[in-house]
Amino acid sequence: MRPDPHLLTGAAALDALPDDESAELAAHLAECETCAAELAGFVETAALLGAVTADTPPARLRESVLAAARATPQLPPATGRVADAGAHRAPEPADRAADGAPAPATGADVVPLRRPWYRRPQALLAAAVAAVVLAAGTAVVVVTSAPDRDVATCVSTAADARVVAPSVGTGGEVVASGQCNQATVTVAGLPPLPGGKVYQLWYLRGQEPVSMGVLATSATGSLQPVTAPLAAGTTAFAVTVEPTGGSAAPTTSPVWVVPL
Amino acid sequence: MTSPGPHSRGHSAVPNASPSPPAAGQTPEELLRRTAVGEEAAFASLYDLFSTRVFGLAKRIVRDPSQAEEVAQEVFLEIWRRASRFDAGRGSALSWVMTLTHGRSVDRVRSAQAAADRDLRVAQSSTERDVDSVVEAVEASFERRAVQRCLGSLTELQRESVTLAYYSGYSYREVAELLSAPLPTIKTRLRDGLIRLRDCLGVAT
Ligand SMILES: [Zn+2]
Numbered sequence: 001m002r003p004d005p006h007l008l009t010g011a012a013a014l015d016a017l018p019d020d021e022s023a024e025l026a027a028h029l030a031e032c033e034t035c036a037a038e039l040a041g042f043v044e045t046a047a048l049l050g051a052v053t054a055d056t057p058p059a060r061l062r063e064s065v066l067a068a069a070r071a072t073p074q075l076p077p078a079t080g081r082v083a084d085a086g087a088h089r090a091p092e093p094a095d096r097a098a099d100g101a102p103a104p105a106t107g108a109d110v111v112p113l114r115r116p117w118y119r120r121p122q123a124l125l126a127a128a129v130a131a132v133v134l135a136a137g138t139a140v141v142v143v144t145s146a147p148d149r150d151v152a153t154c155v156s157t158a159a160d161a162r163v164v165a166p167s168v169g170t171g172g173e174v175v176a177s178g179q180c181n182q183a184t185v186t187v188a189g190l191p192p193l194p195g196g197k198v199y200q201l202w203y204l205r206g207q208e209p210v211s212m213g214v215l216a217t218s219a220t221g222s223l224q225p226v227t228a229p230l231a232a233g234t235t236a237f238a239v240t241v242e243p244t245g246g247s248a249a250p251t252t253s254p255v256w257v258v259p260l
Numbered sequence: 261m262t263s264p265g266p267h268s269r270g271h272s273a274v275p276n277a278s279p280s281p282p283a284a285g286q287t288p289e290e291l292l293r294r295t296a297v298g299e300e301a302a303f304a305s306l307y308d309l310f311s312t313r314v315f316g317l318a319k320r321i322v323r324d325p326s327q328a329e330e331v332a333q334e335v336f337l338e339i340w341r342r343a344s345r346f347d348a349g350r351g352s353a354l355s356w357v358m359t360l361t362h363g364r365s366v367d368r369v370r371s372a373q374a375a376a377d378r379d380l381r382v383a384q385s386s387t388e389r390d391v392d393s394v395v396e397a398v399e400a401s402f403e404r405r406a407v408q409r410c411l412g413s414l415t416e417l418q419r420e421s422v423t424l425a426y427y428s429g430y431s432y433r434e435v436a437e438l439l440s441a442p443l444p445t446i447k448t449r450l451r452d453g454l455i456r457l458r459d460c461l462g463v464a465t
Pocket of ligand 1: 005006028032034035036
């Protein structure tokens with residue numbers, strides 16, 4: 001008896017299936033929406049596992065890659081059929097790598113993705129690059145003002161007050177004062193979230209994120225400012241997208257960061 | 261942890277005086293679209309966005325830094341060449357790139373030569389990465405935490421199976437051999453493990 005193809009999605013998402021079973025799964029996916037959707041979710045999940053191994057490449061790689069790209073022709077858009085759907089070596093009229101251009105050997109030899117690009121059901125909020133994505137969003141959300149009058153007054157008039165702009169995200173600021181032992185955190189520039197999601201504010205004590213709670217949203221959709229005691233050893237403030245109610249620890253990468 | 265921030269509440273929300281220009285073209289998906297029409301600057305931005313992940317995963321799988329560099333170079337050239345084939349309706353740019361990276365790395369490590377000298381131990385290479393900036397550290401910290409926490413929520417066999425397949429590039433048959441478990445068991449563990457990870461990491465389904 002053949003094994004149940006429904007069980008192959010996990011191994012497939014991890015490139016752990018031998019070719020014969022990959023083919024079997026591919027045939028099955030053509031007629032099973034459930035497995036196709038499951039695999040798509042697994043592929044997104046597997047991509048996030050790469051966060052753990054991120055490592056800075058040698059600086060020379062950047063120039064090497066860019067130089068090679070300049071010398072390498074690009075494929076035209078796929079017309080019809082599923083792009084990247086497997087081992088078809090698409091006709092490449094634009095590929096002139098053999099004409100003596102200094103294209104690297106790999107450039108001439110197309111290795112297609114190992115599996116079709118299955119439909120994924122929805123956007124992925126946990127995408128590791130969400131920081132950049134959301135920073136590019138509409139500048140709808142606005143915040144500011146003095147949340148706690150005394151604190152804000154102290155902070156805004158303190159001789160040692162520092163105003164720090166976000167390094168990730170495009171709006172808002174942190175005003176921190178050691179004398180007042182307080183900081184005013186104003187988060188802005190983040191797009192409205194879909195239902196079921198909230199922005200949660202954290203400070204980092206060293207590398208340890210500590211929750212400061214979920215950011216309240218006013219009737220107009222703007223985020224409310226927060227004043228916070230400035231704990232010793234605070235290295236940054238950050239905002240992540242979390243499920244409604246917030247999380248005990250961050251589950252997504254920050255969309256807004258102010259390093260102190 | 262749902263408590264509101266300490267002394268929150270403000271009222272005079274002020275319209276943003278200078279709304280930041282819509283930074284269209286900065287999402288990875290948009291960068292890929294621009295790369296597809298030959299914009300080198302967009303491609304360079306993609307490199308900056310993904311190079312630590314691409315190189316890091318390749319290095320983890322192939323182990324050898326110089327081979328990892330070669331794999332990363334191949335991956336980025338594939339991104340450059342195939343950018344027009346990316347379809348945002350079918351998956352995120354991140355997963356497109358990481359899928360390509362994983363496949364390339366696994367291909368390399370499974371090549372006959374490499375397989376011959378393959379060390380079957382699960383070497384936990386704990387190379388600390390150089391952190392360029394506080395921001396990078398913060399992001400890396402958050403992401404690593406989320407993944408590590410979620411990996412920690414798996415059963416031991418699920419976790420071992422998933423990490424051997426993903427981070428070491430083993431086929432599920434090799435995983436079964438390494439863990440002395442029957443093939444169907446490993447297939448099931450991989451799938452169950454990914455279901456848990458997916459739900460824990462909040463990947464929409
Ligand atoms: Zn099915």
